[in-house]
Amino acid sequence: xxxxxxxxxxxxxxxxxxxxxxxxxxxxxxxxxxxxxxxxxxxxxxxxxxxxxxxxxxxxxxxxxxxxxxxxxxxxxxxxxxxxxxxxxxxxxxxxxxxxxxxxxxxxxxxxxxxxxxxxxxxxxxxxxxxxxxxxxxxxxxxxxxxxxxxxxxxxxxxxxxxxxxxxxxxxxxxxxxxxxxxxxxxxxxxxxxxxxxxxxxxxxxxxxxxxxxxxxxxxxxxxxxxxxxxxxxxxxxxxxxxxxxxxxxxxxxxxx
Amino acid sequence: xxxxxxxxxxxxxxxxxxxxxxxxxxxxxxxxxxxxxxxxxxxxxxxxxxxxxxxxxxxxxxxxxxxxxxxxxxxxxxxxxxxxxxxxxxxxxxxxxxxxxxxxxxxxxxxxxxxxxxxxxxxxxxxxxxxxxxxxxxxxxxxxxxxxxxxxxxxxxxxxxxxxxxxxxxxxxxxxxxxxxxxxxxxxxxxxxxxxxxxxxxxxxxxxxxxxxxxxxxxxxxxxxxxxxxxxxxxxxxxxxxxxxxxxxxxxxxxxxxxxxxxxxxxxxxxxxxxxxxxxxxxxxxxxx
Numbered sequence: 271x272x273x274x275x276x277x278x279x280x281x282x283x284x285x286x287x288x289x290x291x292x293x294x295x296x297x298x299x300x301x302x303x304x305x306x307x308x309x310x311x312x313x314x315x316x317x318x319x320x321x322x323x324x325x326x327x328x329x330x331x332x333x334x335x336x337x338x339x340x341x342x343x344x345x346x347x348x349x350x351x352x353x354x355x356x357x358x359x360x361x362x363x364x365x366x367x368x369x370x371x372x373x374x375x376x377x378x379x380x381x382x383x384x385x386x387x388x389x390x391x392x393x394x395x396x397x398x399x400x401x402x403x404x405x406x407x408x409x410x411x412x413x414x415x416x417x418x419x420x421x422x423x424x425x426x427x428x429x430x431x432x433x434x435x436x437x438x439x440x441x442x443x444x445x446x447x448x449x450x451x452x453x454x455x456x457x458x459x460x461x462x463x464x465x466x467x468x469x470x471x472x473x474x475x476x477x478x479x480x481x482x483x484x485x486x487x488x489x490x491x492x493x494x495x496x497x498x499x500x501x502x503x504x505x506x507x508x509x510x511x512x513x514x515x516x517x518x519x520x521x522x523x524x525x526x527x
Numbered sequence: 528x529x530x531x532x533x534x535x536x537x538x539x540x541x542x543x544x545x546x547x548x549x550x551x552x553x554x555x556x557x558x559x560x561x562x563x564x565x566x567x568x569x570x571x572x573x574x575x576x577x578x579x580x581x582x583x584x585x586x587x588x589x590x591x592x593x594x595x596x597x598x599x600x601x602x603x604x605x606x607x608x609x610x611x612x613x614x615x616x617x618x619x620x621x622x623x624x625x626x627x628x629x630x631x632x633x634x635x636x637x638x639x640x641x642x643x644x645x646x647x648x649x650x651x652x653x654x655x656x657x658x659x660x661x662x663x664x665x666x667x668x669x670x671x672x673x674x675x676x677x678x679x680x681x682x683x684x685x686x687x688x689x690x691x692x693x694x695x696x697x698x699x700x701x702x703x704x705x706x707x708x709x710x711x712x713x714x715x716x717x718x719x720x721x722x723x724x725x726x727x728x729x730x731x732x733x734x735x736x737x738x739x740x741x742x743x744x745x746x747x748x749x750x751x752x753x754x755x756x757x758x759x760x761x762x763x764x765x766x767x768x769x770x771x772x773x774x775x776x777x778x779x780x781x782x783x784x785x786x787x788x789x790x791x792x793x794x795x796x797x798x799x800x801x802x803x804x805x806x807x808x809x810x811x812x813x814x815x816x
Contacts, residue, residue: 276597279627347578348609349628350601350673522594525578527569527607 276351280359284342285366288335292371295331296378299323307386321372321379321424325435328371329419332439336446339364340454344525357517364447368440372432376424415488416472420479434479437505441475444512451519454526471508478505528589528602528674528707529553530575535584536731537570544570545581546731552724555705557697559722559739561715561803563811567731568711569607572679575709576605588675601630604673606664608683614652618663621652622670629671636700637670643692657684665693672704679711690714694721719803729811739803746801747783750776755794766809778805 303320339360346356419438424431445468452464477491478501487494496504530552537545545567552558562568573579574586577594586593593599614621618641626632641648644662646655652663664681682690698721701708712718725742727734735742746766749756753775760777767778778801783791791798 276601276628283624283627346628347600348605349625350603351628352577352595352597352600354595355597522580524580525573527573527578527609 277355277358277362280342280346280351280356281362281366284339284360284363288339288363288367289370291335292331292367292374295327296324296374299327300378300382303382319379320382321375322421324371324375324379325419325421326417328375328435328439329417329442332367332371332443333446335367336364336443336448337450339443339447340450343451343454343520343523347525353520353523357520360447361513364440364443368436368443371439372435375435376432411488412469412473415476415491416469419476420483420485422483434483437479441472441509441512444509444516445469445472448512448516448519451516451523455519455523471512475505475508478508528555529587530675530707531585531587531590532571532575533585533587535571535574535581535586537567537574537579537581537583543731545574548584548728548731548733550726550733550736552707552709554723555707556723557701557708557710557721559718559725559803560709560711560728561725561807562711562728564713566728566811568728569679570731571728572605572607572677572709572711575675576600576603576677578605601628602673603675603677604629604668604671605677605679606668606681607679608661608681609664611652611655611660611663616652617648617650618646618652619648621663622666625667625671629673631672631704633670633672637666640666640669640696643696644689658686658689661685662689662693665696669696669700672700673706675707675709677709677711680713682712682714690717694718697721715807716802716804722803725803727807727810734810742806743800743803745782746778746780746806747788748776748778748799748801748805749791749796750774750799751791751794751796755796759791759794759796767805778802778809780806780809 300320303318303323342360343353343356346359347353351359419442420434422431422434448471449461449464449468453461456464473491474494477487477494478496479485480487481494481496481501482498482505532548532550535545535548536543548567548571560568560572570579574581575588575593577596577600580594588599588603591599593603616624619638622634622637622641626634626637640662644659644666646659646662646666652660655663661682661684665678665685668676668678668681682693685693697708710718710721719739722739724736724738726736737745749760751759751774753770753773756775756777760779763779764781765777766780769776780801783798788798
């Protein structure tokens with residue numbers, strides 16, 4: 271009973287701190303959006319809606335807070351929390367964030383569109399996350415591919431859109447967390463190795479989700495073509511494998527002083 | 528509460544930080560852990576706090592392995608020279624966060640100590656001076672009231688009045704809420720009166736563990752006229768001497784029986800207890816030779 275209470279406290283603490291950071295990012299984005307909108311109206315360009323802009327930013331954001339979440343480990347162990355409770359608490363917090371952030375983004379998006387439509391006749395641009403511009407540069411292609419995670423328009427299928435958004439940012443969070451704990455546990459060289467592993471995992475996950483959703487896949491990765499019945503379990507397996515690796519790396523880790 | 532350390536060892540690559548360390552702490556009192564730089568004090572304490580695991584031997588706290596043991600880890604607080612350079616919280620909020628994880632935490636006492644150490648409540652912790660950050664560690668350690676509280680060189684950067692507040696509050700709170708307190712320190716002469724028991728660690732090994740008073744009877748400082756003192760201590764193990772004019776003081780190591788003491792007094796010599804500082808320097812020096 272005591273144990274359960276402790277990891278839920280960790281979840282609560284990490285969830286709110288990170289959500290607070292997310293609000294900070296969203297606030298800045300909203301200010302930029304408003305600025306762009308004012309200019310956009312003047313220039314006659316259709317603005318992006320908040321949801322689709324945050325869709326791209328959220329990947330970077332969750333990746334970074336994932337890296338930072340490794341630094342919560344010494345804080346919690348220093349306060350008498352086990353590594354296991356930290357792991358369970360942080361995992362639940364990451365899932366909580368992955369679920370709540372798309373919903374918040376959607377609500378802000380709908381609200382801003384509603385308000386704007388009252389004051390001016392603005393039409394929002396439909397995002398196109400499927401148009402790849404390959405320049406035969408593999409690294410560039412991978413980066414572009416990583417930025418453009420699988421997107422489903424919430425107007426076509428709301429639950430699926432939010433679910434895919436959540437899955438994307440959860441993967442970015444976990445990839446960041448994996449890198450964070452690898453750098454905490456090992457020296458720089460192995461840490462860099464884990465960056466490579468994380469990028470590979472994110473790319474694979476991206477391809478598999480696109481496979482499942484029948485979204486276009488970049489030529490470089492078209493050789494990975496799994497049927498949905500296999501792709502979905504593999505996606506879940508990858509998430510679990512990353513979590514297992516994070517737990518293994520932190521299970522007995524020495525707390526640095 | 529009981530801490531049992533049996534034959535633990537810890538090596539990093541070729542470096543042996545701890546070797547065959549065995550001791551037991553059974554009573555709610557203040558233990559002074561002394562040792563020179565690199566003696567392995569922090570390594571030993573970090574193992575008790577589950578920051579680290581020994582590569583050999585075993586540690587048990589109330590009969591259980593503390594590592595990854597939620598109910599034990601909750602009862603052990605380890606305060607050390609920690610950097611708060613990235614901590615943007617204000618002190619009261621920071622203490623409230625810690626309170627969530629320490630069942631015995633006394634927030635009123637913590638706030639009283641914040642006032643006592645004159646820490647600024649409206650300043651982010653990262654802007655605290657070194658001494659103020661150390662005072663924060665002291666506050667966390669005292670107010671958490673964990674059954675095992677470890678202070679590892681926690682006074683670093685604190686000015687003399689702040690250290691004095693620390694010592695006074697430590698003794699007072701220990702009286703009201705007894706627990707196992709381990710103080711690791713270099714400031715032997717300043718802090719010796721705090722210790723009920725002393726553990727001396729040297730080169731990763733336990734040199735001695737003894738009650739403070741019985742340890743103090745292990746030696747004496749003999750003061751008087753230089754000639755008489757020299758004559759008296761000739762056959763004894765002398766570890767330190769000071770001379771001012773014709774007056775000389777020699778510190779001897781080894782128990783001084785009552786008849787010997789009386790003989791010294793009869794010769795007009797003054798017999799004072801040995802200082803822990805002298806003993807510490809002597810014992811760790813001897814090991815080096």
